[in-house]
Amino acid sequence: MPATPQRGRTLRRLTIGAAVLAAAGLTAAALPAGADTGHAARTGHPDRTVDVQLLSFNDFHGNLEPPQGSSGTVEEAQPDGSKKSIPAGGVEYLAQSLRTARKGHPYSVTAAAGDLVGASPLLSGLFHDEPTIEAMNKLGLDVTSVGNHEFDEGRTELTRLQTGGCHPKDGCYEKGKKFRGAGFPYLAANVTDAKTGKPLLKPYTVWKHKGVRIGFIGVTLEGTPDIVSANGVKGLKFHDEVATINKYAKVLNRQGVKSIVALIHEGGLPASTSYNYHCDSPGPGWGSPQASGSGGGISGPITDIAKHVTPAVDALVTGHTHQAYSCTIPDPSGRPRTVTSAASYGKLYTDTTLTYDRRTRDIVRTSVKAPGAVNHVVDRTQPKAADMTSLITRWNKLAAPVAARPVGHISADIAGRGAAAPESPLGDVISDAQLEATKADGKGGAQLALMNPGGVRSGLAFKASGSEGDGVVTYGEAFTVQPFTNMMNVVDLTGAQLLTALQQQVSGPNEASPKILQVSKGLTYTLDLTKSGAARIVKDSVKLDGAALDPAKTYRVAMNEFLAGGGDGFAAFKDGKNKYVGPSDLEAFTGYLTAHSSADSPLTPPKADRITVVK
Numbered sequence: 001m002p003a004t005p006q007r008g009r010t011l012r013r014l015t016i017g018a019a020v021l022a023a024a025g026l027t028a029a030a031l032p033a034g035a036d037t038g039h040a041a042r043t044g045h046p047d048r049t050v051d052v053q054l055l056s057f058n059d060f061h062g063n064l065e066p067p068q069g070s071s072g073t074v075e076e077a078q079p080d081g082s083k084k085s086i087p088a089g090g091v092e093y094l095a096q097s098l099r100t101a102r103k104g105h106p107y108s109v110t111a112a113a114g115d116l117v118g119a120s121p122l123l124s125g126l127f128h129d130e131p132t133i134e135a136m137n138k139l140g141l142d143v144t145s146v147g148n149h150e151f152d153e154g155r156t157e158l159t160r161l162q163t164g165g166c167h168p169k170d171g172c173y174e175k176g177k178k179f180r181g182a183g184f185p186y187l188a189a190n191v192t193d194a195k196t197g198k199p200l201l202k203p204y205t206v207w208k209h210k211g212v213r214i215g216f217i218g219v220t221l222e223g224t225p226d227i228v229s230a231n232g233v234k235g236l237k238f239h240d241e242v243a244t245i246n247k248y249a250k251v252l253n254r255q256g257v258k259s260i261v262a263l264i265h266e267g268g269l270p271a272s273t274s275y276n277y278h279c280d281s282p283g284p285g286w287g288s289p290q291a292s293g294s295g296g297g298i299s300g301p302i303t304d305i306a307k308h309v310t311p312a313v314d315a316l317v318t319g320h321t322h323q324a325y326s327c328t329i330p331d332p333s334g335r336p337r338t339v340t341s342a343a344s345y346g347k348l349y350t351d352t353t354l355t356y357d358r359r360t361r362d363i364v365r366t367s368v369k370a371p372g373a374v375n376h377v378v379d380r381t382q383p384k385a386a387d388m389t390s391l392i393t394r395w396n397k398l399a400a401p402v403a404a405r406p407v408g409h410i411s412a413d414i415a416g417r418g419a420a421a422p423e424s425p426l427g428d429v430i431s432d433a434q435l436e437a438t439k440a441d442g443k444g445g446a447q448l449a450l451m452n453p454g455g456v457r458s459g460l461a462f463k464a465s466g467s468e469g470d471g472v473v474t475y476g477e478a479f480t481v482q483p484f485t486n487m488m489n490v491v492d493l494t495g496a497q498l499l500t501a502l503q504q505q506v507s508g509p510n511e512a513s514p515k516i517l518q519v520s521k522g523l524t525y526t527l528d529l530t531k532s533g534a535a536r537i538v539k540d541s542v543k544l545d546g547a548a549l550d551p552a553k554t555y556r557v558a559m560n561e562f563l564a565g566g567g568d569g570f571a572a573f574k575d576g577k578n579k580y581v582g583p584s585d586l587e588a589f590t591g592y593l594t595a596h597s598s599a600d601s602p603l604t605p606p607k608a609d610r611i612t613v614v615k
Contacts (some may be wrong), residue, residue, distance in 0.1 A: 048359055052212060053105040054261065054352040055098055058113035058319030059344035061149065061457075062120025062132040064392055066090035066380060067345045068480070069459040070418035074324065074347050074377055077274035088347035088377050092384035092392070095139040097349055097376065099385070102140075107356075109207050110140055113319035113341070114147025114220055114265030117161065119457050122403050122479035123395055128157065128167050130179050131395045137183040138387055143205055145218030145263035146188045147319060151232040152484070155200060162186050162201060173398060187218025187263060190244035194237045204248050206257055212356050214259045215252040217245050217313070221266040221301070221320060226509070226569060227454070229486075229562055241266060242308045249312040258362040259354065260313045267321035267341050268300035269513065275348055275375050279327030279339075298327050298339075300513065306339050308332060314363035315352060315373075316340070321513075324348055326373045335365055338373045348375045403476030408593025409602035410471055416459035416481060422527060422613065425605040426481065427456050427518030430585075432606075433592030434488055435520040437583055438558040444490030444580040446558035448544060450501075451518040452568050455560065455585070457481055471602050473593055482586045486560035491576025496551040499542060501572040503534035509569040519610050520558075528614040541612070560585050 117129035164181025189203030279297035328336035416426030438444035526541035
């Protein structure tokens with residue numbers, strides 16, 4: 001794809017070493033990447049090693065059209081230390097990027113690490129993500145693991161995405177066309193039926209091409225039940241990622257499959273937000289000296305997983321955290337192993353070179369100066385894939401009657417997902433909308449509202465794509481922000497319970513990676529990041545409408561049903577009493593936009609000053 005030298009050139013690995021060729025008794029020197037010539041031309045036999053191109057991505061979330069605002073950009077580190085923002089993503093460009101990358105590579109396999117669907121924009125979400133599965137089939141995806149969002153609509157719907165068939169309630173969306181399902185396997189090795197103990201879907205698959213065999217094992221994070229609604233995971237058990245991968249690596253080895261890649265929907269947090277930052281490198285770009293497999297530039301759950309997954313696995317393709325990284329982290333034997341993630345929404349893809357040894361049937365893992373895995377930008381300057389343009393046009397036509405309806409007006413971009421933490425302007429708007437929808441007597445009597453940050457899926461762009469005028473917010477754009485259609489709940493919580501919930505943002509399972517709730521107007525407090533754990537919430541600072549929080553007093557608190565069920569590690573919310581079920585979060589959001597904005601008086605982005613941060 002057209003790009004700068006840093007972004008545009010695939011760095012190929014050179015395998016340097018010597019090996020005895022049993023048949024010819026010759027010594028093999030370093031082989032060019034992907035070579036099937038040389039010795040083959042002289043003897044009529046294939047070379048001992050061949051480079052397999054592994055293309056991968058993760059967390060696509062049904063973003064068929066280019067994501068808006070900051071959700072649709074990636075940061076590129078520049079030689080002078082500055083960062084450049086690059087518009088990226090959209091399936092028309094992702095398909096084109098992958099097809100261009102495959103040219104000249106006779107051995108190429110494409111894999112994903114979960115969350116292809118779920119929390120999707122309206123173009124895909126309105127049709128239960130059938131358009132995204134169709135697009136994945138067309139762009140040549142070979143295999144994916146499940147992610148937590150594959151369970152948003154439950155096991156029956158996930159099975160339908162794999163096997164096909166029209167939706168049980170909505171039916172077929174196009175006359176004479178039946179949904180065919182995924183033309184690639186969804187892998188769910190660590191998800192089993194609670195009663196039978198059997199895997200929900202295939203645990204692994206083996207990719208084969210001209211005598212080369214590579215096994216893929218797919219898992220989602222063990223904590224999926226903590227971040228998905230109870231109905232979505234009903235009747236299922238989620239097992240330890242490491243134990244499961246190690247189990248099936250042995251199964252594959254017994255079948256003679258020695259080359260293995262793990263697709264893991266769990267991730268980490270790199271030290272830099274630049275896509276071209278290498279976790280092993282002290283510098284901003286690929287040209288910096290490597291630290292030989294230290295992986296010191298990344299933290300989070302994937303680091304512990306990578307250190308304990310059996311050395312029989314040759315590479316880890318990861319996701320979930322929506323971050324970009326390319327690392328080498330030592331396996332239990334001390335050998336460096338690639339661990340990668342390609343951000344989210346189809347903005348990047350990773351090109352990894354796997355050097356396959358035909359005699360041992362294993363991947364040759366050697367320490368090299370150039371990284372064996374490189375993230376590339378899915379930039380929007382390249383030509384669009386025509387078949388994806390046709391797909392988008394077709395589904396947009398079906399969605400248009402719903403998607404194009406105006407629901408509000410804004411005066412400028414309102415940052416949401418991707419905004420600077422801990423509080424986003426759109427998070428404030430959403431929590432205010434939820435409070436307004438539930439505060440009246442007979443409608444819940446809420447006094448405050450809390451919104452989980454992960455539920456804010458995008459921002460609102462003043463100048464959006466499409467034909468509507470600048471500043472107009474359509475139903476489709478609102479759906480992209482709030483796609484889950486979670487029902488609003490209002491519950492009784494004491495001041496003490498509410499304080500505990502606020503402390504759970506930065507302690508327990510959320511201590512390493514805080515989940516800061518978005519708060520409605522009137523609730524204020526101080527977040528002291530110089531402290532650790534629950535102490536980060538300054539107790540005396542928590543106030544509602546200017547009055548200090550009373551531990552003994554009962555408050556009516558609005559939140560979506562996911563939070564009310566203890567999602568995202570907020571166990572305190574499960575103790576809420578006197579539950580009232582209100583409208584959906586999307587209804588609350590669109591209703592608020594309509595009531596508080598017009599073409600003559602658009603909604604202005606709030607200041608996002610309800611949480612005072614001490615650093």
